[in-house]
Structure formats: structure tokens, C-alpha cells
Amino acid sequence: MDAFISTASIVVSSALIYAAPLIFTALGGTFSERGGIVNVGLEGIMVMGAFSSIVFNLAFAEQLGSWTPWIALLVGGGIGVIFSLIHAVATVNLRANHIVSGTVVNMLAPALAVFLTRILFEGKGQTEIIQQNFGKSSVPLLKDIPIIGQIFFTNTSAMAFVAIFVSILAWILLFKTRFGLRLRSVGEHPQAADTLGINVYFMRYAGVMISGLLGGIGGAIAAQSISLNFSHSTIAGQGFIALAAMIFGKWNPLGAMGAAIFFGFAQSLSVIGSYIPLIKDVPSVVLQTAPYILTVIVLVGVIGKSEAPAADGETYIKSK
Amino acid sequence: MTHKNERLINLLVPVLSVVLGLLLGAIVMLAFGYDPVLGYASLIDGAVGGPFYIGETLRQATPLILTALGFAVANTAGFFNIGVAGQALFGWVGSISVALMMPDLPKLLLVPLCLLVGALCGAIWAGIAGFLRAYFDTSEVIVTIMLNYTALYIANHVVRNVLTKGDDATPQISENASLRTDWLTTLTDNSTLHLGLIIAVMMCIIVWIMMQKTTLGYELRAVGMNPYASEYAGMSTKKNIILAMAISGALAGLGGSMEGLGNFQNLFVQGSMPSIGFDGMAVSLLGAGNPFGILVAGILFGALKIGGVSMPIGSDVPTEVVDIVIASIIFFVGSSYLIRYFMKKFKRNEQKLIAANGTKKGVN
Numbered sequence: 001m002d003a004f005i006s007t008a009s010i011v012v013s014s015a016l017i018y019a020a021p022l023i024f025t026a027l028g029g030t031f032s033e034r035g036g037i038v039n040v041g042l043e044g045i046m047v048m049g050a051f052s053s054i055v056f057n058l059a060f061a062e063q064l065g066s067w068t069p070w071i072a073l074l075v076g077g078g079i080g081v082i083f084s085l086i087h088a089v090a091t092v093n094l095r096a097n098h099i100v101s102g103t104v105v106n107m108l109a110p111a112l113a114v115f116l117t118r119i120l121f122e123g124k125g126q127t128e129i130i131q132q133n134f135g136k137s138s139v140p141l142l143k144d145i146p147i148i149g150q151i152f153f154t155n156t157s158a159m160a161f162v163a164i165f166v167s168i169l170a171w172i173l174l175f176k177t178r179f180g181l182r183l184r185s186v187g188e189h190p191q192a193a194d195t196l197g198i199n200v201y202f203m204r205y206a207g208v209m210i211s212g213l214l215g216g217i218g219g220a221i222a223a224q225s226i227s228l229n230f231s232h233s234t235i236a237g238q239g240f241i242a243l244a245a246m247i248f249g250k251w252n253p254l255g256a257m258g259a260a261i262f263f264g265f266a267q268s269l270s271v272i273g274s275y276i277p278l279i280k281d282v283p284s285v286v287l288q289t290a291p292y293i294l295t296v297i298v299l300v301g302v303i304g305k306s307e308a309p310a311a312d313g314e315t316y317i318k319s320k
Numbered sequence: 321m322t323h324k325n326e327r328l329i330n331l332l333v334p335v336l337s338v339v340l341g342l343l344l345g346a347i348v349m350l351a352f353g354y355d356p357v358l359g360y361a362s363l364i365d366g367a368v369g370g371p372f373y374i375g376e377t378l379r380q381a382t383p384l385i386l387t388a389l390g391f392a393v394a395n396t397a398g399f400f401n402i403g404v405a406g407q408a409l410f411g412w413v414g415s416i417s418v419a420l421m422m423p424d425l426p427k428l429l430l431v432p433l434c435l436l437v438g439a440l441c442g443a444i445w446a447g448i449a450g451f452l453r454a455y456f457d458t459s460e461v462i463v464t465i466m467l468n469y470t471a472l473y474i475a476n477h478v479v480r481n482v483l484t485k486g487d488d489a490t491p492q493i494s495e496n497a498s499l500r501t502d503w504l505t506t507l508t509d510n511s512t513l514h515l516g517l518i519i520a521v522m523m524c525i526i527v528w529i530m531m532q533k534t535t536l537g538y539e540l541r542a543v544g545m546n547p548y549a550s551e552y553a554g555m556s557t558k559k560n561i562i563l564a565m566a567i568s569g570a571l572a573g574l575g576g577s578m579e580g581l582g583n584f585q586n587l588f589v590q591g592s593m594p595s596i597g598f599d600g601m602a603v604s605l606l607g608a609g610n611p612f613g614i615l616v617a618g619i620l621f622g623a624l625k626i627g628g629v630s631m632p633i634g635s636d637v638p639t640e641v642v643d644i645v646i647a648s649i650i651f652f653v654g655s656s657y658l659i660r661y662f663m664k665k666f667k668r669n670e671q672k673l674i675a676a677n678g679t680k681k682g683v684n
Contacts, residue, residue, distance in 0.1 A: 040402070040461070086651070094655035099400050099461060100605060104651045107598060111643030118638040119352055236592050240465050247462060285477035292466040299458045 007276060008151045011265075013136065014272050016160035019264025021046070021222035023163035025242035026249065026256040027170045028080075028214030033251055034174060035207025036187035038098040038313040041087050041105030042215050043239025048083040049076035049219025051113035054127050054230040055120060061132045068132035069224045073217055080216015081209050083109065088208040092201050095315045106239075110232050117230060126231030134159055134225040159221050160261075166214075167257035174253060183207055187309035190316040200316050218242065241267070244295040251308060266291040329663055333656045334606050334613070338620070341649030345641050359637040366630020367623035373630075375504070375511025379583060381622030383408070383575040385520040387600025388618055389527050390442070390571030392609040394460075396531060397564035398544035403449060403464025404572040405597020406471035407442035409590070411573025412580040413475050414441030416490060416587040419497035419580070420483060427496040434497055435519070435577050442573020443566040445471060450565025454558040460565070468593055476589045489588035499582035514582035521615065523571065528611040540564050575600060599625070602650045621646065 025042050032039040053069075053076035061068045086108070090101040114125055121127055139153040139161065174180040185193040186203040194200050219235055227234040241263050248262075249255025270287040273279050279287070346356035367377050387404045394401035401407075415438035422430060449463040483490045499514035507513075531537035542550040543560045551557045575596055580587055603621050607613030628642030652659065 040465070090651065090655050095657040096651075096654040099402065100650065100654035103402070103598065103601065104647050104654060107602070107650070108644065108647035111640045111647060115348075115638050115640035115644065118640070123638075233591055237469055240469065244462065244466060283477070283481075285473050285481075288473040288477075289470045292470045295466050296452070296458075296463055299462060300452055300456045 005147060005150055009154065010272060010275060011268070012151055013156040014268040015261065015265035017136075017157040017225055017264070018267045018271075019261045020157050020159040020163045020225065021218040021238055022242045022245055022260035022263055023160070023167060023218075023257050024221060025215045025218030025239060026245040026260045027163075027167060027253055028211035028218065029243055029246040030170070030249075030251055030253055030256050031174070031183070031214070032207045032211035033246065033312050034187045034309055035183045035204045036190060036309060036311045036314065036316070037087070037091050037204055037208050038102065039087065039208065039211050040099055040102035040240075040243060041084075042102075042211065042218075042242055043235060043237070044102075044105035044107075044109030045080045045084055045212055045215035046219030046222065046235045046239045046242075047109035047113050049080045049216030050223035050227075050234045051117065051219075051230050052076050052079035052216070053220030054130060054223050054234075055116075057130045057132060057224060058128060061130065064132075066132060069130075069134050072224060073220045076220025076223075077213045077217040080212040080214075080219065082212070084208050084212025084215070087212075088205045091208070091315065092204050095317070098313050098315075113230070114232050127229045129229045130224065133228055134221065157225065159225060160264075163221075163260075164257060167253050170253035179206075184309070186316075187311055190311050190314075194316075194318065200318070204316070215239070215242075241291060244291070247308075248295060248298055263291045266294070325667075329660060330608065332663065333659050334608060334617070334653060336659050337606070337649050337652035337656075340652045341645045344648045345645035348641060348644055349637055354637045355635065358635040359631055359641065362634025362637075363624070363627035363631050363642070365627075365634060367627030370509065371507065372509035372511045373626065375508025375513035377622045377626045378517050378619065379511065379513045379622075380626045381618040382514075382516040382520045382582065383578040383596045384600050384603050384621055385614055385618035386523060386575035386578060387572050387596050388603035388607060388614045389523055389611060390446075390568040390575065391601050391604040392607070392611070392614060393527060393531070393540070393571065394446075394564050394568035395604065395609055396544050397540040397560060398547065399450075399453070399460050399561070399564060399568075401446060401449070401464055401565065401568050401572075402461050402601070403446060403467050403471075403597075404568070404575075404600050405593040405595075406464070406468035407445045407569040407572035408576035408579070408597055408600075409471050409475050409594055410441040410445045411438035411576030412587055412594070413478055413576075414438045414573065415497075415577040415580045416493065417478070417483065419493040420490060423494035423496060425496060430496045431499065431581070434581055435574060438577030438580070439570040439573045442576065443570040446569020446572065447562060447566040450562040453565070454561040468597070472590060472593060475587070479587055479589050483587065490586045492585045493581065497581060498585060499578070500585075512583060514578075516578040516582040519574070520578070520618075523574070524611040524615045527571070531611075536563070572597070572600070599646070602646055605650055605653050 025046055029039050029042050053072040056072040056075040057068050064071060087101050087105050090096040091098050117125060117127060136155040137158045138155060142153040143149045182198050183203050185198060186200050190200045222238055223230055223234050245259035245263050246256045248259035270284055273287055349356040349359050366373055368374055387408050391401055391404050415434040418434045418437045445467060449460045449467060452458045452463055453460045479490060480486055499516050501515055504513045539555050539560050543557055547557050599621060603617045604614055607617035624642050624646060628639045631637045631639050
């Protein structure tokens with residue numbers, strides 16, 4: 001029994017550690033696409049969030065102590081917002097193809113971040129390891145519940161619980177507020193929204209910028225809880241997995257959260273797989289490719305064609 | 321706007337994008353206290369300053385031209401094949417596997433066989449996305465992104481567990497499988513230039529003929545322009561979707577074979593997707609999907625990439641500046657509306673000026 005509990009505890013806590021950045025970024029993607037802007041640039045936004053949070057963390061760790069990673073999180077989010085403006089300007093004003101623009105974001109981010117790293121750290125392509133990071137923490141009260149407390153709430157990722165909380169907030173924002181209704185209308189039928197006096201361009205900017213905020217935070221979490229430094233490989237595909245989680249979750253914040261937790265679990269399996277008796281013998285390549293193959297299977301089998309916001313990926317031209 | 325003007329603008333957009341991208345790179349260099357003149361001088365020197373550097377530039381351009389052609393074929397038929405990187409990687413895996421399996425086959429047989437298997441591997445990998453798009457209407461963008469990562473992990477698995485016993489790189493391929501030849505090596509002062517360049521140029525011509533002069537090319541273009549109309553005209557949309565993706569993947573796979581048989585001569589564990597995928601997409605966008613445009617754009621990108629390696633040596637400028645330049649070039653190509661808008665405005669002002677001058681003359 002004890003062995004089971006400790007194994008389960010390891011599985012859950014590492015799944016949550018890997019899930020937290022994915023949840024935030026997938027939520028970001030949801031806002032962007034609900035507003036009608038396809039955002040394959042999430043990966044690049046995460047890179048900028050990861051880079052800026054690590055630089056901030058290294059610079060201010062002595063003054064801010066254990067607050068450092070949390071404030072660095074907001075810095076990562078802020079830089080994400082600024083960086084996402086490239087995508088917003090290109091897709092909303094300059095009528096660029098959304099995927100081309102997102103690809104530019106993905107190409108630009110690592111180049112820019114590594115360039116700046118070289119300037120800030122004497123020509124080196126990667127930073128030092130941060131001292132103040134998101135360690136493991138336990139949730140007060142809940143950790144005292146027998147068995148469940150030990151599995152789910154002891155020595156786990158605090159950020160994952162913040163992420164789950166933010167997912168619920170995002171769902172309320174998207175489906176229960178005026179802002180959410182307007183954002184969704186712009187993604188479904190921009191012409192109609194425009195006729196009703198909704199500022200289509202403004203709402204689309206808002207959607208992309210929220211994706212920048214949440215994606216930047218996602219990158220900052222990944223950097224400060226998994227890699228603990230910044231290099232070109234700190235973010236390697238998480239942005240694309242988050243994109244998959246968003247589609248898996250049918251462009252719904254709660255669905256995206258669930259899918260992100262699942263992907264976090266799948267990602268962590270390839271890392272901790274050797275500790276778990278049942279899957280020890282499964283070749284690691286199966287565990288590594290599982291999230292991607294599953295996404296394709298779900299796309300084919302479960303998700304109908306009409307699930308994406310109707311005007312997702314279409315440039316809206318006001319005079320048309 | 322007349323037809324002739326439109327063609328001129330279509331040519332000016334990529335040229336202006338390159339100029340703007342280089343300008344932005346210069347601004348970045350200036351902003352961080354580097355000398356852009358020295359930076360670009362060392363870039364040019366490292367790209368074309370002697371036969372060795374020219375050879376390296378052309379070698380770098382070779383796979384880019386092929387992956388770009390692959391991206392362009394799918395794009396003409398209306399598909400965004402973001403998976404060229406994964407398809408190229410599979411081409412690489414296929415070629416190297418054959419080369420290692422039959423190292424003693426005569427060169428005249430082994431090289432074509434390796435290339436064929438490489439192209440086939442790419443075609444199958446892209447064909448999956450085409451098949452799913454044709455029969456289940458799943459977005460090829462998402463599927464190819466997912467297939468990219470699947471390819472990455474499978475390729476690494478193959479290196480470690482199939483082609484070697486736990487090593488991170490395969491042994492070198494035999495001389496019989498190599499695309500390198502003595503005469504190209506001596507001609508370019510011991511550069512790594514190989515026969516792949518000739519294959520890439522040939523493919524440019526073949527793809528151009530296929531797209532412009534054959535029924536198949538016509539159908540692919542028609543499906544790309546209006547799938548409903550072409551279905552109504554009796555073309556099989558499903559067949560064309562799968563075919564377009566398979567041809568696209570075959571070209572991307574060939575690009576990967578170039579890395580394997582020509583450049584690296586082996587296969588190794590990759591930390592991320594091979595850069596020839598996304599760079600190939602960039603080349604294709606810059607070349608406006610035209611095979612000859614792609615040839616020029618591919619050589620330009622090859623020069624930027626190879627020249628970029630020399631930048632830190634000659635001028636202290638980090639080589640990443642080149643990637644910033646490349647990304648911004650694509651930004652300007654993608655946002656060509658901006659360039660078109662200013663050009664139309666410029667033209668209108670000019671016409672106004674001419675009209676004003678005309679009336680003046682009339683008065684006189």
C-alpha cells in the first residue's frame with residue numbers, strides 16, 4: 001500500500017509539474033482562437049516568457065528572495081504580451097496569413113532570446129541555473145486528507161493548482177461575461193459583430209494579447225520549474241503541445257485544462273517511466289510519441305469539423 | 321492596376337522584403353552597439369569570399385531548395401504543409417538506413433536507391449496527413465505539426481536502438497553512398513559541396529514543368545484555387561489532396577537525404593526539428609512558390625546562414641542576428657499588404673503629379 005501511494009504521488013506530482021505550463025499556454029491559445037486569430041506562435045511566445053523570467057530571476061533573486069519566481073512570472077507574461085503584438089499587428093492590420101505570421105513568431109523568438117542571452121551573459125548561449133525556483137510545495141489542509149492528500153496535495157506543483165484555478169476563471173470570462181460574448185462573436189461572425197457595433201479589431205487584439213500574457217506565463221513556469229535556466233532548448237515543443245491541448249479541449253478553457261493535464265501526464269511518463277513497475281518495459285519512444293499520436297487520433301475520431309470558431313483564421317477587412 | 325504592374329509588384333515584394341529585413345538587422349546591430357557595416361561585410365565575406373565559402377553556401381542551399389519546393393507544391397494545391405521538417409527527417413533516416421544496410425552496392429546503384437527510399441519515406445509521412453485530410457477533413461496543419469514531433473522521437477529511437485547499439489550517432493556511410501565527389505571538392509577548395517546541388521536544380525525544373533505544363537499540375541492548381549469548382553469539373557479532390565501532399569513530402573524527404581548523403585554522411589540524435597524544415601518554408605514564401613524564385617531564395621538563405629557563421633569571428637556580432645533577419649524577411653513577405661499599400665499610394669501620387677504636370681502643359 002505504501003509503495004503504491006508513493007508511486008502514485010510521484011506520478012501525480014510530476015504530471016502536474018509538466019502540466020502547469022501547458023495549461024496556461026493552452027488557455028492563451030483558446031482566447032486567441034475564440035477571437036478568430038489562429039495562433040501557432042504560442043511556442044515562440046513561451047520562449048520569450050521563459051527567457052525574460054530567467055533573466056529577471058537571476059537579476060533580482062538576491063533582493064526578492066522566495067518571491068522572485070512569482071514576480072518573474074508576471075515579467076514573463078508582460079513580455080509575452082508585448083511579443084504577441086507582432087502577431088496581432090501582422091494578422092489584424094497587415095492581413096498576413098495567420099500561420100505564416102505565427103511561424104515568424106516561432107522563428108524570431110529563439111533567435112532574439114539567444115541573441116539577447118549572448119549580449120547579457122558574455123557571449124554564452126545559455127544562462128546560469130536559477131537559485132529561486134518553483135520547488136515542490138504542499139497544499140495546506142488538503143494535504144491532511146488520508147491517502148488522497150498524500151497523493152495529490154503533498155510535494156506537488158503549486159503552479160498546477162493556480163493554473164486550474166485560472167482555467168475556471170477563464171471559462172467564466174469567456175462564457176459568462178460581456179467581454180467573452182464579444183470575443184466569441186468576433187471569432188464566429190465578425191461581420192455581424194461589426195454591425196452590432198463591436199470593435200472587431202480591438203477584440204482581436206485583446207484575444208491575441210491575452211494569449212501572449214498566458215503563453216508568456218506558461219513559458220516562465222516551464223523555465224522556472226523544469227529547466228531552471230534558459231537556452232535554445234528550454235522550450236522544445238511545449239507550445240505546440242499546448243496548441244494540441246486547446247484543440248483536444250475543443251476551444252473550451254476547461255477542456256483545454258483537462259487535455260493539458262493529460263499531456264502533462266504523458267510527457268512526465270517518458271521522464272519518470274523507469275520508476276513505475278507497470279510501464280517500465282514500454283519502450284520510451286512509445287511514451288514520447290503518445291501525446292502526438294493521440295492528438296491525431298482524437299482529431300480524426302472525436303472532433304467534428306465544425307468545432308473551431310467559424311471565422312478562425314480569417315482576416316477581417318472592415319470595408320468588405 | 322494593369323497586368324504588367326501587378327507582375328512588377330509581385331517581383332518587388334520579395335526584393336523589398338529582403339531589403340527591409342537586412343535594414344532591421346542593421347538596426348538591431350546598431351541598437352546593441354555593434355557595427356552593422358562590419359557585421360554585414362564579414363557576413364558577405366563568409367558567404368562568397370572565395371571558392372570554399374561559395375561551395376559551403378551552395379551546399380547549405382541544396383536541402384533548403386528541396387524542402388522549399390516540397391512546401392510550395394502542397395501550398396499551390398491549397399495545403400499548408402508545416403511538416404516538411406519531419407518529412408525531411410524521415411527522408412534522412414531512410415537514406416542513411418539503406419546506405420548502412422548495403423554499403424558495398426556499386427555507387428551508380430546505391431546512391432539512386434538511397435535517394436529513392438528517402439523520397440519515399442517523406443512521401444509516406446506527408447501522405448498520412450493528406451489521407452486524413454482527404455477522408456476525415458482533419459486540419460493538415462495540426463496533423464503535420466504532431467507528425468513532426470512523432471518523427472523526431474522515432475528518428476532518435478532508430479538511431480539509438482536500430483542503427484546502433486545505444487550510440488548517439490550512426491557510423492559514417494560508405495564512399496559508395498556518398499554524394500560528394502572529388503571534382504566538386506577540389507573545385508571549391510575542400511568545401512563540402514556535393515552532387516545534391518545538381519539534383520536540387522533539376523528538381524526545380526521538373527517541378528516547374530509538372531506544375532505548369534502537365535494535367536496533374538493543372539489539377540493541383542485548380543484544387544488549390546477552388547476545390548468545389550474542380551470537383552464539379554470532374555477532378556477527384558481526394559486523389560489530388562493525397563497526391564499533392566505525397567509529392568510535397570517526397571521533395572522534403574529528398575531534402576533530408578541531402579543532409580544525410582551529402583552534408584553530414586551519417587544520422588545522429590537530434591535535439592529539435594532539423595532547421596531545413598522551417599527555413600525551407602521561409603525560402604518558399606520568399607520565392608513566392610515559384611521554382612526559380614525558390615532557387616534564388618534558397619541560395620540567398622544559404623549565403624545568409626553560412627555567412628552568419630563567420631559574423632562572430634569577423635565582427636563579434638552573434639550569429640543569431642541572421643535568424644532575426646530571416647524571420648523579419650518572412651514577416652515582410654507575409655505582410656505584403658503593407659508593401660503593396662505603400663506602393664499603390666506612391667503610384668497614385670506619381671500619377672497625380674503627372675496629371676498635374678499635364679494640365680499645366682495644357683494651359684501653356
